[in-house]
Every structure is written in structure tokens, then in C-alpha cells.
Amino acid sequence: MTAAGPPLLRGTGLAKTYGNLVALDDTDFVVNAGEVRALIGSNGAGKSTLIKILTGAVTPTRGSVEISGEIAPLGDPSEMIRRGVACIYQHSNLAPAMSALDNIYLGRQPTRRFGFVDTRRQRLQAEELLAHHGIDIDLDARVGTLSTVKQKEVEILKALALEARVILMDEPTGWLAGADVVRLHNTIRTLKARGVGIVYISHVLDEIFAVCDTVTIMRDGRVVAESAVADIDRPRVVHLMVGEKLARESADAALKQRRPRGTGAVRLSARGLGKSGVFADVSFDLHAGEIFCLTGLIGSRRTELVRTLFGSDRFDTGTLEIDGRAVAPRTPLDGMSLGIGFVPEDRHREGLMLDMNVTENLAMATLERHCRGPLLSRSGMVRAGRRAIDDLSVQPRDGSKMVRLLSGGNQQKVLVGKWLSRGPRILILDEPTVGVDVGAKAEIYAILRREREQGAAILIVSSDLEEVMTVADRIGVMVSGRLVAVHDAGSVGMADIVREIGGGSA
Amino acid sequence: MMISRKDLSLLILIIVVGTVVAIINPRFLSPINLSNTANLIGLFGIFAVAQAFVIISGGIELSVGSIIALLGVLFVDLVAAGTLSPGVAFLVVLALGCLIGLLHGFLVARVGLQPFVVTLCGLLIYRGIARYYTEDATAGFPFGASFPTLEWLVAGRLYGVPHSLIAFLLITVVMGVVLHRSVYGRHLFAVGKSEEAARYSGINTTRVVISAYVICCGLTAIAAVFIAMYTRSISPSSHGNFYELYAIAAAVLGGCSLRGGEGSILGVVLGTVLLQVLQNLVNLLGIPSSLNFAVMGSVILIGVLADQQFSKRKVR
Numbered sequence: 155m156t157a158a159g160p161p162l163l164r165g166t167g168l169a170k171t172y173g174n175l176v177a178l179d180d181t182d183f184v185v186n187a188g189e190v191r192a193l194i195g196s197n198g199a200g201k202s203t204l205i206k207i208l209t210g211a212v213t214p215t216r217g218s219v220e221i222s223g224e225i226a227p228l229g230d231p232s233e234m235i236r237r238g239v240a241c242i243y244q245h246s247n248l249a250p251a252m253s254a255l256d257n258i259y260l261g262r263q264p265t266r267r268f269g270f271v272d273t274r275r276q277r278l279q280a281e282e283l284l285a286h287h288g289i290d291i292d293l294d295a296r297v298g299t300l301s302t303v304k305q306k307e308v309e310i311l312k313a314l315a316l317e318a319r320v321i322l323m324d325e326p327t328g329w330l331a332g333a334d335v336v337r338l339h340n341t342i343r344t345l346k347a348r349g350v351g352i353v354y355i356s357h358v359l360d361e362i363f364a365v366c367d368t369v370t371i372m373r374d375g376r377v378v379a380e381s382a383v384a385d386i387d388r389p390r391v392v393h394l395m396v397g398e399k400l401a402r403e404s405a406d407a408a409l410k411q412r413r414p415r416g417t418g419a420v421r422l423s424a425r426g427l428g429k430s431g432v433f434a435d436v437s438f439d440l441h442a443g444e445i446f447c448l449t450g451l452i453g454s455r456r457t458e459l460v461r462t463l464f465g466s467d468r469f470d471t472g473t474l475e476i477d478g479r480a481v482a483p484r485t486p487l488d489g490m491s492l493g494i495g496f497v498p499e500d501r502h503r504e505g506l507m508l509d510m511n512v513t514e515n516l517a518m519a520t521l522e523r524h525c526r527g528p529l530l531s532r533s534g535m536v537r538a539g540r541r542a543i544d545d546l547s548v549q550p551r552d553g554s555k556m557v558r559l560l561s562g563g564n565q566q567k568v569l570v571g572k573w574l575s576r577g578p579r580i581l582i583l584d585e586p587t588v589g590v591d592v593g594a595k596a597e598i599y600a601i602l603r604r605e606r607e608q609g610a611a612i613l614i615v616s617s618d619l620e621e622v623m624t625v626a627d628r629i630g631v632m633v634s635g636r637l638v639a640v641h642d643a644g645s646v647g648m649a650d651i652v653r654e655i656g657g658g659s660a
Numbered sequence: 661m662m663i664s665r666k667d668l669s670l671l672i673l674i675i676v677v678g679t680v681v682a683i684i685n686p687r688f689l690s691p692i693n694l695s696n697t698a699n700l701i702g703l704f705g706i707f708a709v710a711q712a713f714v715i716i717s718g719g720i721e722l723s724v725g726s727i728i729a730l731l732g733v734l735f736v737d738l739v740a741a742g743t744l745s746p747g748v749a750f751l752v753v754l755a756l757g758c759l760i761g762l763l764h765g766f767l768v769a770r771v772g773l774q775p776f777v778v779t780l781c782g783l784l785i786y787r788g789i790a791r792y793y794t795e796d797a798t799a800g801f802p803f804g805a806s807f808p809t810l811e812w813l814v815a816g817r818l819y820g821v822p823h824s825l826i827a828f829l830l831i832t833v834v835m836g837v838v839l840h841r842s843v844y845g846r847h848l849f850a851v852g853k854s855e856e857a858a859r860y861s862g863i864n865t866t867r868v869v870i871s872a873y874v875i876c877c878g879l880t881a882i883a884a885v886f887i888a889m890y891t892r893s894i895s896p897s898s899h900g901n902f903y904e905l906y907a908i909a910a911a912v913l914g915g916c917s918l919r920g921g922e923g924s925i926l927g928v929v930l931g932t933v934l935l936q937v938l939q940n941l942v943n944l945l946g947i948p949s950s951l952n953f954a955v956m957g958s959v960i961l962i963g964v965l966a967d968q969q970f971s972k973r974k975v976r
């Protein structure tokens with residue numbers, strides 16, 4: 155399978171540091187023609203940094219990239235595309251209102267004189283491409299009306315139309331149902347037969363064993379193992395991903411602090427919750443004084459589920475009880491009056507006012523408390539803000555700083571603090587540490603544990619298994635909109651969770 | 661309240677322009693001219709402040725001029741025909757203004773239409789109704805009719821200070837407190853900055869947006885009465901034309917961002933003052949009045965450009 159001559163893509167000694175944080179450390183990475191290489195590792199292992207270097211989005215601190223034996227200039231996305239490296243991201247980058255054909259050639263349509271689009275030539279080229287790669291797509295369909303797997307194929311075609319020779323795919327099956335995964339894998343095999351090199355990034359081990367030839371495993375910013383898929387088995391892969399020492403340490407540390415079912419009082423109880431076409435039959439109890447983690451693949455509908463608990467969406471079947479009372483929150487305000495705090499996944503869009511300062515953001519959910527008569531007391535806000543900043547050790551300790559200018563970890567602390575100031579009885583956090591550095595992560599965990607000790611019921615949605623194993627008292631696993639298992643964190647290993655998460659095809 | 665850098669530079673600009681005009685043509689500082697300019701500042705300021713509320717919410721209100729025409733015609737007609745006493749007529753007009761705002765807010769926040777479209781339709785509809793209502797004739801008071809109390813209230817002067825300016829200042833203070841010192845004001849800025857994040861913070865965003873339009877159109881109704889009594893005769897096809905653009909211009913000059921979530925009452929006041937001083941400048945310096953809009957447009961463009969350059973440097 156390895157062709158003679160230089161590999162399609164070769165990264166040598168790639169490294170990237172952000173201040174003191176080493177995101178990627180002396181990494182070599184090779185993709186050959188006709189090879190499907192899996193790239194795996196838990197969050198923060200350095201995968202995305204590596205991908206960003208290869209697409210030109212990030213300039214590495216050290217190292218070089220060769221494409222077909224030629225040194226490529228770094229940190230220049232358009233140059234990388236020109237040289238044949240394309241990336242298909244988890245979230246679609248297509249224009250939904252335009253046809254598949256227009257999307258494939260978006261930005262570089264073949265033109266006739268006077269800049270008119272040469273629609274005939276465009277269609278001929280596209281049809282040729284479809285035939286060559288054996289992909290079947292209705293070129294005139296509006297992309298927004300296509301199924302997710304077909305949209306992925308449109309993105310692949312877009313890459314191929316650019317004469318991409320290496321395609322990076324970031325969690326390509328995250329939004330796909332079982333049959334569509336098979337379809338996508340067949341497309342990948344076709345591309346492979348045509349000599350395209352593919353980098354397949356996924357958390358689903360089943361898929362890696364199904365479609366990949368080779369695997370690169372990363373941990374803590376380094377490549378810890380490279381192997382042909384045929385020469386490695388699943389336990390070994392999980393073991394390499396997690397790292398023995400770390401797994402044992404974090405398990406030990408967490409074990410000492412674990413309190414499954416907390417104080418025993420049920421604070422939130424879901425029975426048969428469902429939302430048509432999204433999730434179904436979800437039942438669980440959340441106890442006072444425990445941390446319950448919901449984990450699963452991206453697209454397993456965990457976010458959609460917890461949004462209905464808070465009231466920013468509605469469930470349509472089942473019952474929800476809070477403190478023994480049946481409730482159906484219809485707006486975030488309802489959720490808040492039930493004592494729920496909610497840290498949403500997208501902190502930039504849904505969580506924070508980036509152009510307001512730290513004090514204003516901290517007070518956003520508690521403005522009524524800072525009123526004297528009908529008027530807001532600015533000094534009250536500032537005092538409360540200063541307390542929260544000290545309490546959460548937000549850096550810098552300056553309430554008048556625009557939130558936009560804070561690091562991800564500090565932004566997240568502000569967002570958590572905004573809800574803690576309400577003294578929530580139930581705190582729901584959706585992917586609370588994405589884009590947060592290791593130090594701030596530990597601080598956020600400490601804050602959450604402290605809230606737990608004070609009797610709050612905490613529900614965390616997380617895709618980061620290390621995080622789940624570290625903070626959870628109990629773990630729930632969601633697959634395709636169903637809660638398939640709930641474990642006491644002390645009595646389950648990471649390998650079991652990994653197996654259950656990928657359960658769709660098992 | 662601390663004066664922001666933006667407002668301060670606007671104030672300095674007003675003083676500089678004023679000084680230059682006063683030097684070239686001393687009539688600028690004559691009591692008559694000052695009093696007239698103050699009157700215009702009052703009239704235009706009321707609905708400029710009104711506009712600011714909608715702009716801060718992230719919307720825009722284009723029907724201001726048409727509302728002024730429709731409600732003005734209505735007011736004059738009700739009062740002149742003696743159907744209603746001026747006080748009751750004022751309340752009716754105010755209620756109608758709030759109702760129009762409620763409708764706009766509902767269509768924007770509940771139905772989800774774009775503010776530009778909703779209020780553009782409003783602009784056309786109210787103008788049409790105003791013209792139909794008067795059969796395109798000029799509405800005015802019959803010869804010899806006189807309403808001394810009403811006239812003194814809305815068009816009178818106190819020690820040479822026009823009552824319109826006093827009303828404007830009162831409204832400004834109240835609205836300034838609402839915008840900068842109340843929970844509602846915080847909510848309004850939050851909705852303008854990021855509606856999603858506001859919703860997730862437990863803010864009833866629908867209600868906040870609707871009330872912004874109600875405030876805007878309600879204040880515009882008050883302005884309509886003042887303007888009607890100032891002109892005293894209203895030709896419905898041209899009365900209040902382009903006034904929405906004056907309001908938007910004043911708000912933008914005063915530091916409101918059309919993306920929402922930014923702006924201050926003081927800024928809008930200063931923006932209004934600057935616009936009126938510029939108008940005055942065109943008159944006093946003998947610049948052909950046909951160039952009026954061109955001068956205004958250029959100044960706004962330069963102001964916005966300068967501001968953008970400033971804030972760019974600040975970010976770096």
C-alpha cells in the first residue's frame with residue numbers, strides 16, 4: 155500500500171507552544187497515497203493542533219511539512235489547499251441555500267469572458283468527478299435539503315475538485331446514523347483506491363478498525379504509538395490513549411472523593427423523557443451532592459437533552475420532577491426559578507456577553523439582587539463581582555476587563571461564577587472545559603467539587619473521557635438519543651465506557 | 661456619570677464647530693438664533709432618543725417620519741375640530757403611538773420578521789393613511805382659532821428657553837436613568853449584544869424587544885405633538901419626511917452601533933446637537949441649502965471613520 159517515492163504528506167519535528175503550554179511536542183506524521191490513517195487521542199492530546207498545522211491554520215513553533223517531497227510554506231491555509239491538503243470539519247462548511255454543484259465550485263467557478271460563470275463547463279467537470287470517484291449526488295439539490303451523509307460527500311467532492319490529494323476528516327461520522335456510516339466508509343474506500351491519502355480522526359474505535367489501515371495514537375501532545383491496524387487490538391489502543399499512569403492516578407484521586415448518589419436525596423428525576431426525532435425514553439435520577447456525567451459521541455443528543463431540563467427547549471414525552479414536584483420548564487427563566495443554573499456548550503454565543511466586562515457578566519443572572527428601589531446599584535455589582543473574582547481566582551483580577559480579552563479558562567470561570575452567584579440547587583454544565591487549559595481545568599473541577607460538598611446536584615455533559623473519569627461520581631452513557639447505561643464511577647473502567655460509547659455498531 | 665471618551669470627543673467637536681461658525685458669523689450667538697436652534701434640538705432630540713432604544717436592542721425603526729405625520733395630522737384634526745380637548749387628544753395620540761410600537765415589536769420579536777422590513781412597511785402604510793385621512797389636503801387650525809394653554813405648553817418659552825427643549829431634557833433624564841441605571845436597561849443592552857446569551861441568562865428577550873419599540877413609538881408620538889404645534893399646518897405628504905434618518909444619524913453619531921448593544925443617551929443628545937448646529941452652519945455661512953444633506957452625510961461618515969480608527973488602535 156505504500157507507494158514508491160516520497161509520501162504524500164510528511165510532517166517532521168512539528169511542535170507548537172502557547173506560552174508555557176505545550177500543545178504539540180516534536181511530532182512526526184506521515185500519510186502515504188492510498189492510505190487511511192487513523193489519528194486518535196483524548197481531548198487535549200494535540201490532535202487538533204496537528205490538524206491545524208497541516209491545514210495552515212496554525213503556524214508551528216518548530217518543524218516542517220513536506221507535500222509529495224516538496225517543503226510547504228507553513229501557516230498559510232490557501233497555500234495548503236493549493237498544494238492538495240483539504241480538511242472536512244465536524245460541522246458543515248457548506249452554504250445550505252445553494253445547490254450541491256455551486257457549493258462544490260464555490261469561490262472558484264470556471265468562468266467565461268466578462269466573469270460570467272461557465273455553468274456548462276462547471277457541470278461537465280462535476281459529472282466527471284462524480285463518475286471518477288463513483289459518488290452519486292444530485293448536483294441540483296439544495297445542500298440544506300440533503301441528508302447529513304450526502305452533505306459530507308459534497309464536502310469531499312469540493313475537496314476533490316480542488317485536486318486534494320490528502321483529505322483530513324475530523325469526526326466525520328459524528329452526526330451520522332449507522333447505515334450512513336457504512337456509506338461514508340464505502341466512499342472512503344473508493345477514494346483510497348484512487349490513491350487519495352486520508353487522515354481519519356475519530357473517537358469511535360469500531361470505525362477505526364473497520365476502515366483504517368494505520369493508526370497514530372497521541373497523548374499529551376506527542377505521538378505515543380504508530381501501528382498498522384491489523385497489528386493492534388482494542389484494549390491496547392485504549393491503554394495507549396489514556397496512559398497507564400495517568401489513568402491510575404486520576405482514578406485513585408477521584409476514588410477518594412467519589413460519592414455516588416451524594417446525600418441520597420433525589421433532586422431531579424427524569425422518567426421516560428423524549429423529544430420526537432431527537433432523544434427518547436431517558437430516565438435517570440440526579441441526587442443532591444453528586445456529580446453526574448453524561449458522556450457519549452458528539453451527536454448523541456446529550457446537549458439536546460439537558461437543554462430541555464433547563465427550559466431552553468421542550469421535551470414532548472415523559473415526566474420531569476424537581477424536588478418531587480412535576481415540572482415542565484418552558485423558558486430558561488422557568489429553569490432558573492426551579493433553581494437550575496446552566497452553563498451552555500457554546501460559551502461565546504450562548505453563555506457570555508463578550509463585549510461586556512467581567513463584573514457585568516457575573517451579575518447578568520442576578521441583576522434583581524443589585525437593585526435599590528427601581529435603580530441598579532453599580533457599587534453592589536462591583537462588590538459582588540470582586541468577591542466572585544477572588545473566589546474563582548479569575549485572572550486578571552480586574553472586573554472592568556472585557557470578557558473577550560480573557561483566556562478560555564478564565565472566561566469559563568466567569569460563566570460558572572455567573573450561575574454560582576445564584577446559589578443554584580442544580581447546576582448543569584455542557585462541555586465545561588473545552589478550550590480550557592489544564593491548570594484552569596483543575597480549578598474548575600475544584601470549584602465544582604466544592605459546590606457538590608455544599609449540596610448542589612451537578613450534571614455535566616462531557617465528551618472528554620479523562621474528565622469524566624476524574625470528576626464523575628456516576629456516569630451515564632448516551633448513544634443516538636438513548637441513555638444506554640449508568641454506572642457508579644468507582645466500579646467501571648474507561649475501556650468499558652469507550653466500548654459503550656461506540657455502541658452504535660457493536 | 662462618567663463621560664466616555666466618545667462623548668467627550670463629540671462635545672469637543674460641537675464646541676469647535678460652534679466657535680468657528682460664531683467667528684465667521686456672529687449672528688450664530690444671537691438670542692433668536694440660539695433659541696431657534698434650541699427649539700429644533702428639542703424637537704429632533706425627543707425622537708432621536710426614542711430611536712436609540714430600538715437601535716440598542718439591535719433593531720431599527722424606519723417609520724418615525726410617517727408616524728410623526730400620521731399622529732400630527734390626527735392631533736391637529738382632533739383639536740381643531742374641537743372633537744377632543746387638547747389633553748385628551750394628546751393621550752389618544754400617545755396611546756396610538758404605543759400601540760404602533762407594540763405591533764412593530766410583536767412582529768419583530770414574536771413573529772420573527774426583520775426590523776428593517778417591518779418598519780419600512782410601517783413607513784409606507786402610515787404615510788398613506790395620513791394622506792388618505794386628510795384627502796391629501798393640508799391639516800391646520802382654522803383661521804383665528806387659538807388654544808392658548810396648549811400653545812404655551814408646547815411652543816412657549818421660559819426665559820427664552822423653548823419648552824420643547826425643556827421637555828426633551830426631562831425625557832432625556834428619565835430615559836437616561838432607565839437605560840443606564842435600571843435592570844431593564846441592562847437587559848436591553850444584553851439583548852442587543854447577544855440575544856442568545858441574554859436568553860440563557862433568563863432574560864425575557866421577547867418582552868425586552870417589544871418594549872423597546874413601544875418606548876420608541878411612544879416617545880415619537882410625543883415628538884409628533886410638539887412638531888405639529890411648531891409647524892401648525894401639516895401637509896401629510898411631506899411632513900416629517902426623512903426624520904427617521906435624522907434620528908438614526910444622531911444615534912450613530914452619538915455612538916450607537918447598528919449591530920446593537922452599544923450607545924448612550926448622552927451620546928445621542930450630543931449627536932442631535934451636532935446635527936442641528938451643522939444645519940445652522942449651512943444657513944448662516946451661506947452654503948446653498950440644497951447641500952444640507954451632503955454636509956450632514958459627510959460629517960457622519962467622517963465621524964464614524966474616525967471612531968473606527970480609534971477603536972482599532974485601542975484593540976491593538
